[in-house]
Amino acid sequence: MPRTPHPLSTACATLLLAAATGLAPAVAGAADPALQAQALDILQKSVAFRTVAGAGQVPAYAEFLKGVLVQAGFAPEDVRVQPMGDTATLVARYHGRDRARKPILVIGHMDVVEAKREDWTRDPFVPVVENGYLFGRGSMDNKFELSVIVATLAQLKREGWQPGRDVVLALTGDEETDMVTTRALAQEFKDAELVLNGDAGGGSLDEAGRPVLYSLQAGEKTYADYTVRFTDAGGHSSRPGPNNPIYRLAAALRKLEAYRFPVMQNELTRTYFEVSAADKPGAVGAAMKAFAADPNDQAAIAVLAEDPDYAGQLRTTCVATMVTAGHAPNALPQKAEATVNCRIFPGVSSQSVGQTLVDLIGDPAAVVTQLDSGSLDSEASPLREDVMAAVTRAVHARFPGVPLVPGMSAGATDSMHFRAVGVPSYGVSGLFMKSSDEFAHGLDERIPVSAIDGALDHWDGLLKDMAK
Numbered sequence: 440m441p442r443t444p445h446p447l448s449t450a451c452a453t454l455l456l457a458a459a460t461g462l463a464p465a466v467a468g469a470a471d472p473a474l475q476a477q478a479l480d481i482l483q484k485s486v487a488f489r490t491v492a493g494a495g496q497v498p499a500y501a502e503f504l505k506g507v508l509v510q511a512g513f514a515p516e517d518v519r520v521q522p523m524g525d526t527a528t529l530v531a532r533y534h535g536r537d538r539a540r541k542p543i544l545v546i547g548h549m550d551v552v553e554a555k556r557e558d559w560t561r562d563p564f565v566p567v568v569e570n571g572y573l574f575g576r577g578s579m580d581n582k583f584e585l586s587v588i589v590a591t592l593a594q595l596k597r598e599g600w601q602p603g604r605d606v607v608l609a610l611t612g613d614e615e616t617d618m619v620t621t622r623a624l625a626q627e628f629k630d631a632e633l634v635l636n637g638d639a640g641g642g643s644l645d646e647a648g649r650p651v652l653y654s655l656q657a658g659e660k661t662y663a664d665y666t667v668r669f670t671d672a673g674g675h676s677s678r679p680g681p682n683n684p685i686y687r688l689a690a691a692l693r694k695l696e697a698y699r700f701p702v703m704q705n706e707l708t709r710t711y712f713e714v715s716a717a718d719k720p721g722a723v724g725a726a727m728k729a730f731a732a733d734p735n736d737q738a739a740i741a742v743l744a745e746d747p748d749y750a751g752q753l754r755t756t757c758v759a760t761m762v763t764a765g766h767a768p769n770a771l772p773q774k775a776e777a778t779v780n781c782r783i784f785p786g787v788s789s790q791s792v793g794q795t796l797v798d799l800i801g802d803p804a805a806v807v808t809q810l811d812s813g814s815l816d817s818e819a820s821p822l823r824e825d826v827m828a829a830v831t832r833a834v835h836a837r838f839p840g841v842p843l844v845p846g847m848s849a850g851a852t853d854s855m856h857f858r859a860v861g862v863p864s865y866g867v868s869g870l871f872m873k874s875s876d877e878f879a880h881g882l883d884e885r886i887p888v889s890a891i892d893g894a895l896d897h898w899d900g901l902l903k904d905m906a907k
Contacts, residue, residue, distance in 0.1 A: 471594075478590035478891050479573070481507060485582040486566040486575035490612075491553045497612040498527040500549050504589055504610070505529060511593030526550065526612035528620045530627075533592060533606040535906065540604035541632035543906050544862070545592075546624075546853055547585045548614030548638060551577035552880050560883050572876075572885040580879040583886045584637030584868055584894070585610065591898040602906035607631070614638070614853050618813035625856035633826065634857045635905065637898075639848055639866020642834065642841070644873045650838040651718065655830055655845045656866025658707045658819025658858075660751065661783040662851035664810040665793055666776055667691055667800065673766075673773035682804070684775035685764045691800040692759050692777060698799055699744075700755040703784045704734040707819050708752050711846045712743075718842065723749070751849035755792060757781040778810075782849050785819045817855040819847065820863035829904040830867055836900055837893050838871075869897030 481504075488500035501520040508518050508531050518531040529549070532542075554563035554576040561567050563576035592608060609628060611620040639656035669684035669691075709731050716727035726742035727749075733739075743749045750756065757779050764775035783792050789809060797807050822845055831843050854864035870890055878884040 482586035483566040489564045490550045492616045495525040501527045501529040512596040529610040531608040535602040535604040542605035542607045544631045544634045548611045574885045578886040581638045587894040621853045621856045629860040634864035636854045636866045641868035642871035650841045652842045653834045659848040662814040663781045663789040665779045666808045668776040668806045673771045676769045684772045688775040707847045714844045755784045817858035833900040869894030
């Protein structure tokens with residue numbers, strides 16, 4: 440079971456209330472057009488690097504980013520590209536006035552998921568700007584944020600800004616696969632003050648382009664894959680027996696389909712539902728409010744559990760995603776196997792979830808194995824007042840009064856490895872976009888070019904605030 444979450448401090452609760460009611464201060468600002476152009480140029484060149492697993496282009500992409508930083512004034516020895524197999528890490532240190540203070544890490548990932556030319560309308564690795572969007576694999580996940588962050592750090596260096604403490608840019612090269620580079624960087628920087636992750640969080644716009652809310656990621660569910668396997672000696676299909684692995688697997692998956700893990704809650708999910716309820720009409724909004732007030736409200740749980748947008752905030756979830764079975768149409772199957780993907784609530788161990796699957800299936804012939812996905816168990820990060828205040832100021836400088844909602848991601852990011860070694864980590868992307876523009880990991884991934892301006896302002900303000 441997870442630890443009892445810390446209650447929100449009065450100051451932190453006040454900040455959230457101010458965000459929800461429009462009481463936070465507003466500061467006008469707009470990025471320099473030349474800086475916007477540089478960020479767009481970096482993004483276009485970034486997309487052209489095919490940084491998928493096995494392609495070997497991550498080291499070249501890291502060297503490109505290093506070149507941008509060195510040209511802006513970073514000493515070459517302060518920007519390190521470390522090859523690791525066919526991938527790499529990039530670490531750039533921006534020296535602060537007080538070297539004794541713990542550094543602030545800014546993280547993101549240089550790799551992208553695979554994309555096939557025959558599946559896309561355009562070549563996924565030839566960046567194209569059309570109708571206000573830049574199309575290409577990784578344009579959103581995660582090269583938009585990397586480009587904006589690198590452009591911001593380069594501009595700060597040119598301006599001669601010196602932070603109060605070191606700011607370290609730490610980019611990984613296999614976040615989408617094994618996270619070996621992430622583990623290495625988490626160990627190297629386990630003494631950091633905190634992590635600002637550009638691969639999580641961010642703002643939502645409605646379909647008219649109006650800001651709705653900003654989500655700050657302070658926790659994430661653990662990603663875990665398991666295989667459920669049944670085997671048998673098989674034989675001729677004309678002589679069926681009682682131990683057909685396909686039937687036994689089907690029975691096991693029926694039990695999984697019907698099962699619901701216990702409802703859980705923590706500081707993040709309670710606050711998320713409480714703040715989000717104000718802008719959510721109808722039964723779902725009422726259920727959010729009721730659940731935040733009483734996490735045992737069964738009527739509220741029933742409503743939220745039926746909505747895919749919120750079901751994952753309530754509990755651990757496990758779902759069958761792949762099945763393989765049999766070896767010939769006229770032979771009894773010798774093996775039937777399913778992959779079960781679980782997203783585990785913070786504080787619950789992946790080992791205990793695997794045992795739950797064993798107990799749920801209840802068949803001694805089933806072999807349940809957890810796969811090595813590069814993920815690991817981690818707790819949620821505390822809602823630090825300094826982080827909440829800085830992100831609130833950065834968001835409200837662009838969109839006064841927009842609610843700031845701390846939350847827990849159902850997906851996995853590099854942050855889990857830093858949280859696991861005790862470094863609090865926060866997803867603070869500068870991107871605001873409509874849900875209809877969300878194509879990360881999908882076909883024709885794109886990003887609105889207009890988002891660059893605000894994201895540059897976001898990171899400029901956030902870094903100056905957090906590293907002063």
